[in-house]
Amino acid sequence: PEIFDNEEYQEHDYAGVVTGLAWTQFGGEILFIESSLSKGKGKLTLSGKLGDVMKESAMAALSYIRANAEEIGIDYRLFDKYDLHVHVPAGAVPKDGPSAGITMLTSMASAFTQRKVRDKLAMTGEITLRGKVLPVGGIKEKLLAAKRAGITDLIFCYKNRKDIEEINQRYLKGLNIHYVDRADEVLQIALMPQKVKGARQFELEDVKKD
Amino acid sequence: PEIFDNEEYQEHDYAGVVTGLAWTQFGGEILFIESSLSKGKGKLTLSGKLGDVMKESAMAALSYIRANAEEIGIDYRLFDKYDLHVHVPAGAVPKDGPSAGITMLTSMASAFTQRKVRDKLAMTGEITLRGKVLPVGGIKEKLLAAKRAGITDLIFCYKNRKDIEEINQRYLKGLNIHYVDRADEVLQIALMPQKVKGARQFELEDVKKD
Amino acid sequence: PEIFDNEEYQEHDYAGVVTGLAWTQFGGEILFIESSLSKGKGKLTLSGKLGDVMKESAMAALSYIRANAEEIGIDYRLFDKYDLHVHVPAGAVPKDGPSAGITMLTSMASAFTQRKVRDKLAMTGEITLRGKVLPVGGIKEKLLAAKRAGITDLIFCYKNRKDIEEINQRYLKGLNIHYVDRADEVLQIALMPQKVKGARQFELEDVKKD
Amino acid sequence: PEIFDNEEYQEHDYAGVVTGLAWTQFGGEILFIESSLSKGKGKLTLSGKLGDVMKESAMAALSYIRANAEEIGIDYRLFDKYDLHVHVPAGAVPKDGPSAGITMLTSMASAFTQRKVRDKLAMTGEITLRGKVLPVGGIKEKLLAAKRAGITDLIFCYKNRKDIEEINQRYLKGLNIHYVDRADEVLQIALMPQKVKGARQFELEDVKKD
Amino acid sequence: PEIFDNEEYQEHDYAGVVTGLAWTQFGGEILFIESSLSKGKGKLTLSGKLGDVMKESAMAALSYIRANAEEIGIDYRLFDKYDLHVHVPAGAVPKDGPSAGITMLTSMASAFTQRKVRDKLAMTGEITLRGKVLPVGGIKEKLLAAKRAGITDLIFCYKNRKDIEEINQRYLKGLNIHYVDRADEVLQIALMPQKVKGARQFELEDVKKD
Amino acid sequence: PEIFDNEEYQEHDYAGVVTGLAWTQFGGEILFIESSLSKGKGKLTLSGKLGDVMKESAMAALSYIRANAEEIGIDYRLFDKYDLHVHVPAGAVPKDGPSAGITMLTSMASAFTQRKVRDKLAMTGEITLRGKVLPVGGIKEKLLAAKRAGITDLIFCYKNRKDIEEINQRYLKGLNIHYVDRADEVLQIALMPQKVKGARQFELEDVKKD
């Protein structure tokens, strides 16, 4: 049974698209978190059949970004002048849990900064409001799914290190595993210094001309 | 049992009306997505007994259009000064699922641009926020329903090609099948360069005179 | 069992009151759709124990009127400066289904234009956003109820013609049946050129003097 | 079992307080509808454990009053500058149904005009948006409850006349029964020309001084 | 089983804190209603696991206060410039019913006027929108609970007098019982002429300086 | 079964992060309440799978802070110009009850003042709107969990003193227990005079420059 469409690895050509890892009863799966901005009034829209915990996870990620906008390099006026939509395909598959927290964080931060996401990178981990990264479950299955999909770099919480160490070494070959404790470490690893090709120019002044 | 009123093919004389394809337990059906704009404040109304997944699908399509307004040729002020209503007759038939994503996209884009939709065209496919088109189910039944209704051009996701190739060749005769990967390809195929006859002139400045 | 209060035919002295036809398990019934405007901010209120499909039907009718205001002869500022209330007595009887679509359309259009509704007229038919009229069920029972109530003119969808042709000719005597395909045909038949006696004068400028 | 506190008749010293009649499984009861205005922004609050039909009934009564403000003698600016609260004690007793429609109408109209309600008057009847009064059930029990409470004047719908005529004549002695067809007749009977003692002076201009 | 924390009597040092009486299946209990104002826009917040009837009771009390602000001595601008929060500890105990009506009224009125609440006073009674006080149940148990807690003054509805008269005289010793019919009598008994120590100074003009 | 991730004691380097104590069916647990401010319009967001009682608890804490802003040293304009988000990890664990009241109070007050929270401190206790602290359950299990986590200072309600006195003395060794009656005592114990390192500078004037 194929729950998510098991797409091969994709280059991160779009700002706001980040690869996450899900655990299902049939094994691990990769999924994509997509964030998109459009001129608006600061509304947040969440879609993709997300459960309440996953929605709260997105809200925590956004609050972290808003509270740390300056450090991340985001002009805070963006939050008022653009609407943010976060979508997780496939649209008909129910999704829940807090483990997409750091993926949502990275997706939103990339959309707001238009910085390119590191190629062949995937991640999983809960995020708290103050930016702490918490461990999550299903690590082995997630890692295997990432490998099958061509991922080479993975971000996990330090507290998940013990789960990785229980995995047979040969599965880890060819994988760079980054352990993190805090949200700023995630962004430092995941976001490239350069912007995506054709990065959007946000209009911050006088959006409403009439 | 006739769930949808199985109307013969109709010319696309109206901007905002696009033919989609549905799968029901009694076979494939064609359906129509209607988008309409009226002076307002940017409100989105969805009707036609749509389930949550289908509503989120419409929201993703709209966010894609808003984020790519310039490329599609839409003055972004339209989003603030007009309300958008998307309706899917028949009103008493429950509908759900993500497969109307690209049909909704095309319907909205046609309403905003007033460009004519290609005649005798139908389509099915999920859309994601970044404009990726995902494969959907029920391809054979949908194709047959389209053919019965007089459709000659069909848009599917590339990943549904394998489903088409399993269909007996004689059913495909007289059908032009367009495979797409991205939303901009859908719009390029579906929207004619010219506007519909009697295209509406949107008022973008000073809508409220008092 | 008398579900609706089976009132005899009433002259259409009030703008915004239109006779519809309902199907119940005890036979056909006539019902009245009432639309009323009061100074406000463009709010829509629906009452009369209406189900979701009937509410969406009202929303589609209103969107059609808003998108075609100029053709119908309505100053679009009315939509911003007045609230619209649509009520369907009797208040304790649950009602649902899309078949009151064209009745709601006519009721709203009469309220906005203050044009008189044709005497002894009743109608039934679903309306879509683009103004297409769709066939509905229970035609025979509805026709008989209309006749009992003294109705002489009836509007149906063209696609319901086959249902009428199955009715014994003697029941059709004395009835003018109008078949329509589109909303503008409905309004042309149902609304008289003249306004009702004591038609309201809407205030369009400077409603809020303070 | 005493569901409502069976208060003896009360003089209508307060604007906005009107006696209605309810039917319960233990017989008829009188109840009071209270309407109160306070400076605000036009919000409507309904309380007293009211069911949806009774709430819609209140909304229809208010829309009728708003649409006919001039005829009733209400400055329409009141609707924007004051909040209206309608409460039906006792607060813990669930109430529903459309039969309090004309009582709510009278209560609201008295609150807005500050006109005194006729002494020893009670009423029951559904109201529609256009001001039509519809018949209701439980007439005999309601009449007896009113008599027990000292009521001398009663308002019913003309179509309830047949229910009254089935009641033994001796119960009707000492009662003036007013039959009505329309909302304006109700108000003409129920509201005295003079205002209540200590009638409120509404502030219509410049409510917000800062 | 101790449902409420059975606190001994407390002096009313805070404006907005009033002692009420509840009936539970284990006997009577005292409870505290707390009202607090903070700069805002006129929002009402209710908390303490309150049921719908108790919430509506609070709304009726507030509407009475708003409609009679001048008589009570409240500058009506307070309602727009401050938010009101009414809380009933303990937060985990579900509470419902209309009998806290006059306690809520007194709590709110004390918060708005900053007048001190009479020491060693408790009360129970439903309030209606026009300020009528209605009788409630559980009088004997409530009186005993008040006495245990050191209460010396009690306010009841006149119609509850018969319930008091059925109580053995020796329980009533040392208790002053005040019977009331109307909300203004409640406030006259419950609120002292003087303000609490350290009464708040409300800012009524120009709250928003920017 | 490990419900909360049993983290060792953490220094309170962040403003707005406070250690609370929870009771679960498997024993006591420490948890963290996180409060974060971002430029906004005064919206309150609560997350972490919180039940209604816990949400109301947060609302009561916030109202207390707003009503006593001056005493606590908070410029009231912060409440209008910043949004407050309170989150309680782990995001997937359901939490309810009023016992986190004083922890939420301290977390919010630290976020608004940017004052450092005392190191190695934990607390539990319900808070009411007027700032009264109420006793809570599970004291022994909570104390043991705190000790295991390296906590040295604990805040409880005075009325929980009897629960502490029933605990074997040797468990209390090395613990400073602070008993409180009121919210201001909590803040005096919990908040250090100095601000956290890198304390945020809030912008109070002219947040919206356009």
Ligand SMILES: [Ca+2]
């Ligand atoms: Ca897969």
Ligand SMILES: [Ca+2]
């Ligand atoms: Ca998870």
Ligand SMILES: [Ca+2]
């Ligand atoms: Ca069909």
Ligand SMILES: [Ca+2]
């Ligand atoms: Ca589908």
Ligand SMILES: [Ca+2]
């Ligand atoms: Ca009938």
Ligand SMILES: [Ca+2]
């Ligand atoms: Ca129908």
Ligand SMILES: [Ca+2]
């Ligand atoms: Ca009674």
Ligand SMILES: [Ca+2]
């Ligand atoms: Ca009734």
Ligand SMILES: [Ca+2]
């Ligand atoms: Ca107790």
Ligand SMILES: [Ca+2]
């Ligand atoms: Ca009660």
Ligand SMILES: [Ca+2]
């Ligand atoms: Ca643990």
Ligand SMILES: [Ca+2]
């Ligand atoms: Ca608790």
